[in-house]
Amino acid sequence: MTVNGSDDVLLVHGGTPLSGEIRVRGAKNLVPKAMVAALLGSGPSRLRNVPDIRDVRVVRGLLQLHGVTVRPGDEPGELVMDPTNVESANVADIDAHAxxxxxxxxxxxxxLHRLGHAFIPGLGGxxxxxxxxxxxxxxxxxxGAKIEKREDGQYLEAPRRLRGTKIQLPYPSVGATEQVLLTAVLAEGVTELSNAAIEPEIEDLICVLQKMGAIIAMDTDRTIRITGVDSLGGYNHKALPDRLEAASWASAALATEGDIYVRGAQQRSMMTFLNTYRKVGGAFEIDDEGIRFWHPGGQLKSIALETDVHPGFQTDWQQPLVVALTQATGLSIVHETVYESRLGFTSALNQMGAHIQLYRECLGGSHCRFGQRNFLHSAVVSGPTRLQGADLVIPDLRGGFSYLIAALAAQGTSRVHGIELINRGYENFMEKLMELGAKVELPGKALG
Ligand SMILES: CC(=O)N[C@H]1[C@@H](OP(=O)(O)OP(=O)(O)OC[C@H]2O[C@@H](n3ccc(=O)[nH]c3=O)[C@H](O)[C@@H]2O)O[C@H](CO)[C@@H](O)[C@@H]1O
Ligand SMILES: C=C(OP(=O)(O)O)C(=O)O
Known part of the structure; x- marks a missing residue:
């Protein structure tokens, strides 16, 4: 497998505990959305704590295509986005972003607010x-938008100013909630959104929009009320830290019997993860600058885990933690209720020596949308098992990071193919691995 002409394989020599300090910056699931929000302003916006990840580069390219000037600010990780010329942009080559x-x-x-029309290419993720x-x-x-499905994407038109409305989401979707927020702030009148997602990244997006001049109220019952305004200004905002990346490193510390201080990790957005980590037998210590995560010695404990929308256990935390669960004593049950196919990555863990059995039934606490529908969305992990190095092909972002963790915890050498995908959401992950003492090499290249 090759990426940009180079071999996209990482050799991982396992069996060394990860130990040391790394830093997480702004959240992958907030930063690109805050960048989109800059399009709504009449003047420039400043976003700080921006990580250098592929999803940020993609949105930067899309903004520039739409006439937004994007340049680095004064401090490292700062972006200044000026949307003043959006109306006169000549949007070409948008298909390249499909x-x-x-x-x-x-x-x-x-x-739709700025131009009255939009073309959206096919999505990734x-x-x-x-x-x-x-x-x-x-x-x-x-x-009030009109939508036409075309061969290469979706074409949208707003014949007149969009109007606020009453919306009930069938499920608290993160993306659909953000869609409502980014549309309602400049729509005419009031929008009431019920069954909204309330993830910390959504709250941070609301903070961004409020700084721009929006009027948004969040109730405690998943209701968000937005009073549309006629115009918005720019913002100056420091993105909240990436709680998903922080949890990935925490899981790596546990699975490799290591000790990692994650600078930037914040307790408030990770409380559910921290409770689970403690139940498994992981140790952590919180200070004002970050969180130290470590394996305290002795046996890890099996648990029952169910992913859910916030404030439940975030689905993006699930895959890395499952690797640590292969090292826990007894039977752990994992019920994935957010995505129907997020346990496929476990077959490679089984090839490495793990014992993970998948089920179509809803195992654990509740019945979810996927029960009785033929989706292998529950798992029983039986441990502890000794993992052996293997040839692994990265299937998705978190699955990919999980394979890295498994390879680091395993005896022997693994070849991990497709590592470029990890750059989508983990900043400088190779440098961080080496700082933590991982024995990794890109065949044919000297690292470090
Ligand atoms: C870039 C980003 O922020 N990605 C995050 C975002 O994804 P994303 O915003 O895509 O996830 P959603 O919350 O929308 O999806 C949750 C569930 O709703 C379903 N659904 C969603 C929209 C829709 O129109 N119809 C529908 O049926 C999805 O298939 C899924 O089963 O939230 C997810 C849930 O916390 C995270 O795992 C992703 O990391
Ligand atoms: C599912 C994820 O992201 P995306 O929605 O960008 O695919 C993720 O971050 O784990």
Whole structure:
């Protein structure tokens, strides 16, 4: 497998505990959306704590294509985005961005407000389920948009100013909630959204929009009320840290019997993860600058785990933690309720020596949308098992990081193919691995 002409394989020599300090910056699931929000402003916006990951580069390219000037700010990780020339942009080559990430769908509202029309190429993102976008188009229609499906994407038009509306989401979708926010802020009148997603990244996006001049109220019952305004200004914002990346490193510390200080990790957005980590037998210590995660010695404990929307256990935490669960004593049960196909990555772990059995039934606490529908969305992990190095092909972002963790915890050498995918959401992961003492090499290249 090759990427950009270079061999996209990492050799991982396992069996060394990861130990040391790394830093996480702004969240992959907030930063690109805050960048899209800059399109709504009449003046420049400043976003700080921006990580150098592929999803950010994709949105940067899309913004520039739409006439937004994007340049680095004064401090490292700062972006300045000026949307003043959006109306006069000549948008060409948008097809080149097809399949790049899930973010292009969030351009709909801002472009409809600014230009009266929008073209959205096919989306990318992780292949962990069907990932339909029906809620997005349904809410845009409710705001008054006309949508036409074309061969290469979706064409949207707003014949007149979009109007606020009352929306009930069938499921608290993160993306659909963001779609509503980014559309309602400049729509005429009030929008009331019920059954909204309330992930910390959504709260941070609301903070960004409020800084721009939006009026948004969040109730405690998943209701968000947005009072549309006539115009918005730019913002100056420091992105919240990436709680998903932080949890990935925490799981790596546990699975490799290591000790990692994650600078930038924050307790508030990780409380559910921290409770679970403690139940498994992982240790952590929180200070003002970050969180130290380590394996305290002795046996890890098996648990029952169910993923859910916030404040439940985030689905993106699931895959890395499952690798640590292969080292816990007894039977752990994992019920994935957010994506129907997010457990496929476990077959490679079984090839490495893990004992993970998948089930179609909803195992654990509740019945979810996927029960009785032929989706292998529950797992029983029996441990502890000794993992052996293997040839692994990365299936998706978190699955890929999980394979790295498994390879690092295993005896012997693994060849991990497709590592370029990890750059989509993990900044400088190769440098971080080496800082933590991992024995990794790119065949034919000297690292470090
Ligand atoms: C870039 C980004 O922020 N990605 C995150 C975002 O993805 P994303 O915003 O795509 O995830 P959603 O919350 O929308 O999806 C949750 C569930 O709703 C379903 N659904 C969603 C939209 C729709 O129109 N129809 C529909 O049926 C999906 O198939 C899925 O089963 O939230 C997910 C859930 O926390 C995270 O795993 C992803 O990391
Ligand atoms: C599923 C994920 O991301 P995306 O929605 O960008 O595919 C993820 O970050 O694990």
């Amino acid at each position: 399949g790049s990430s899930r973010i292009p769908i969030l351009f709909c509202g801002p472009l 992780c292949d962990i389920g069907g990932r339909p976008i029906d809620f997005h188009f349904e809410v845009l229609r409710q705001f």
